[in-house]
Amino acid sequence: MFRLEKRPTPSKFWLYATPPVAVILTMIAGGILFAAMGKNPFEVIRTIFWDPIFGEFAFYLRGQLLVKAGPLILIAIGLALGFRAGIWNIGAEGQYIMGAIFGAAVGLAVFPTESRWIFPVMVVAGAFGGWLWAMIPAILKTRFNTNEILVSLMLVYVAETILAKASTGFLKNPEGMGFPGSRNFSSYPAAQNGFLYEPLGLHWGGVAALVTAVLAYILLTRHQAGFQIKLAGQAPRAARFHGVSPARLVVMCMGISGALAGLAGMFEVTGPAGQISIDFNTGYGFTAIIVAFLGRLNPLGIVLAGFLMALTYVGGEMASTNLGLPDAAIQVFQGMLLFFLLAVDVLTNYRFRLAVGAH
């Protein structure tokens, strides 16, 4: 039989081969699933992966890819920095919500003033809201050594409650006849995050995501802080000898990821979502965790992973509507992607050996 043997050094080949292999395996296993449900697997796979980019309605859907990928990329890059240093911020969803609330609150507070300074201030407020929310688990960890995974995750539910409060209370649209939800930013130009170039779905959030990817890449490859992050993750003891303060690293990584998640929330609420509402958050903060790993915690990889994930969403919707697939089947398909990624990832650090004799 085969057995797993640890590689002396992680395989470079499998490090980069894992994502494409995982995608191909997902297509095969997904195809079998769709066939078992009585659908033509080739048609479904084509609808998901091909039609949004080259199909009949691609002129509209291509733009939607960036709309969907933008927040994922922005959040995932922040998370990846922390993950590399062994700091696990699982609560980006909460920071995303708080960024949206802070950003929106600033804009709504000065409604209906028209000034070119409103939007930039809202951007800062959004980043601040996310940063603030991430500082809670960061400071609890550095002061009281609490577990940042649990604290940041639990704070998502606190943020959701504040969101419900905001949409039914302090940010409620005074002209909304008592219904929950804030004013819609689409009718408030000074605070609106409109499309800069509509055919590509480009708004300020997309610009921020792509710029952040480049900056993060430079940080990791060229900057002292990037070196410290990588060192802390790979060799914590060596990092300490090297003068890396674990507490400072936690505050920095949580802060960056919180601020980026907050930015994503702010751009989303003033742009595609349009308003603060009870169900404003749709899971970007959690999906970004998958995107971060799918992108190998590498900023440029994350950009590709973000688009791939967006493709499965947009294409998955098409398959669901046009081919009558239940939404649960699409979710299983997306879940398979993470499953195969983790499964194939084993090959980066281990290899199969034909076991000889008994052990």
Add this chain to the structure above:
Amino acid sequence: MKRRTLLASAAMGLMLASGAFAQGMDKVKACFVYVGPIGDGGWTYQHHQGALAVQEAYGDKVEIQYQENVPEGADAERVLTQMALGGCNIIFTTSFGYMDPTNAVAAKFPDVKFEHATGFKREYPNVSTYNARFYEGRAVQGHIAGKMTKSNKIGYIGSFPIPEVIMGINSYYLHAKKANPNVELSVVWAFTWFDPAKEADAAKALIDQGVDVIASHTDSTAPLAEAAKTNGAVIGFGQASDMAEYKDGPRVSSIIDNWAPYYVKRVGALLDGTYAQQDAWEGIAGGEVEIGEITDKVPAEVKAEAEALRDSIAAGTYHPFTGPINKQDGSPWLAEGATAPDGDLLGMNFFVEGIVGDIPQ
């Protein structure tokens, strides 16, 4: 080419392909956007039953498409655009949160009809809204609750403090009070439409306070499941759907949302060319609100009273909000014999006199 012009030409193509509207259509593609899964056993399940009824009614003349679990906001706008591009002639958006996306997409596709459930915005001539008078059903439930409670404490699990929910609570309380002057109402806010764990917690909190009749404005069966653990001490009602699986347990009756008559009517109007924009708000009389079977746990005379109440509402001889009714703070709302104008109900943001506790703001 700009996207807007492309969308416009695509929409024009669809219009030409489907023939002139005024003369009716040979075939209608009716599409539905759902906020939950069709198997939720409540809200979305009932909308999907309505969609299936349309298929049943018109057979080959309609094609049904639907999308489950569509988040409210940006994703809804994309799904709606895809459906409109894909040739849907009429699109039903079945949750309050789709209000702005529905109007935004309707602006780009003037020849596609949009029907938004439970909202109030009709910014374009191709957007209609529809809702059901659930407060009529709440009156019947309130009567049963008032008669059935032994502890004189009844409970209500509210989802969100919006007019739709508040008018249900008021109607429930007024009729419980009428049936039993000693009754006290406790309201717990779950701040969710569908979250079995939170709904179960809310039910537990009520039971701990001594409440023995629970009504809920959330979509899952969790409150009934919680009531079932009390060995018959606590009863409740099915919400949105009949929840008949609890008939042998705590469920004594239910409010069933029946969207089928409305969907069949609207698609039919599109087929025969009589379709026009409207704001529909039907109740027990129109068949949109049904009272599920009242079980044997309820004494025969109470059952008879409840059914008489239902029938008088259906006949239009009784309005659940008939004065004199005061607001919670004691200020008068409806004078003796006056009935509530629809506008008051749709913007309702106050409890009636006698209800303890504040509406969260």
